[in-house]
Amino acid sequence: MTTLVIGNKNYSSWSLRPWLALKAAEIPFEEKLIVLNQPDTRDQLLQASRAGLVPVLVDPDGMTIWDSLAIIEWAAERAKVPLWPEDPKARAIARSVSAEMHSGFFHLRKQCPMNIRRINPPKERDDAVIKDVIRIDEMWRDCRQRFGEGGPFLFGAFSGADCMYAPVVTRFRSFSLPVSDESKAYMDAVLNHPAFLEWEEASKNEPWTNPNSEVD
Structure with a gap:
């Protein structure tokens, strides 16, 4: 197993x-x-x-x-x-955006840690964080517009790219970060995916707290 x-x-x-x-x-x-x-x-x-x-x-x-x-x-x-798009061009872009997430967006990750249980009201954010948010929003919209037919996710069907960006979706929700309507619709799709809902429910029942991630 x-x-x-x-x-x-x-x-x-x-x-x-x-x-x-x-x-x-x-x-x-x-x-x-x-x-x-x-x-x-x-x-x-x-x-x-x-x-x-x-x-x-x-x-x-x-x-x-x-x-x-x-x-x-x-x-x-x-x-x-399938976890990656069947079309070679879409698959190449899916892997590219996944790799960018893997190695990038340092300021967002540092200042807005994942905390699924927490929802903060909107507030002014550091310019570096906003730069990360703008880049991600642009990327999501580009993927949806070019490859999103056939489903609500970045490449239509749920893929490895959505796995990579699911924690970002939770960060955008937790910190009430500003995104386009297209990105909000994408976020809703991820947040309502059955597997994510299973993870989220389990997170709510955890008794542990990490003070380093309990930030506004």
């Missing part, structure tokens, strides 16, 4: 990404949750992977994969339901 090691569902944005991918790909897996910011967290993380981070996937043969995007690619190769 495949095992996915994750952190707290309310806070661990990188864990959410491959979890959604495995669900969307209809790959059965066992879930192991490591509570973050605890005295023994570091030891548990190092037992899961020498990288000392979540998520970690352990495949049925015992091979360990310790990167969110790599886990999504692993799932895509075994998926019962």
Whole structure:
């Protein structure tokens, strides 16, 4: 059986990404949750992977994969339901926007951490954060306009790109960040995806709080 090691569902944005991918790909897996910011967290993380981070996937043969995007690619190769667009051009763009998320948007990620349970009223944000928001909004609209036929997600059907941006959707909601109507519609689609709703419900029932992520 495949095992996915994750952190707290309310806070661990990188864990959410491959979890959604495995669900969307209809790959059965066992879930192991490591509570973050605890005295023994570091030891548990190092037992899961020498990288000392979540998520970690352990495949049925015992091979360990310790990167969110790599886990999504692993799932895509075994998926019962395609995780990337079939059209080569759309697939290339889907991987490009996913890679940009993987390595970018530092200011948004630092100043607006994922906290699914929290909804803050609108407030003025740092210029660097707004720059990230504008870029993401433009990207979402471009993907929807060019490749969005056939469904409400970035490339029509739910894909690995949506897995990568789902935590951003929660950040935009939690921090009431300004986006276009097209992006709001896309956000609604992600927030109402059955797999995300399952994750969100579990996050609401977690008893742990991370003060570093409880910000306005």
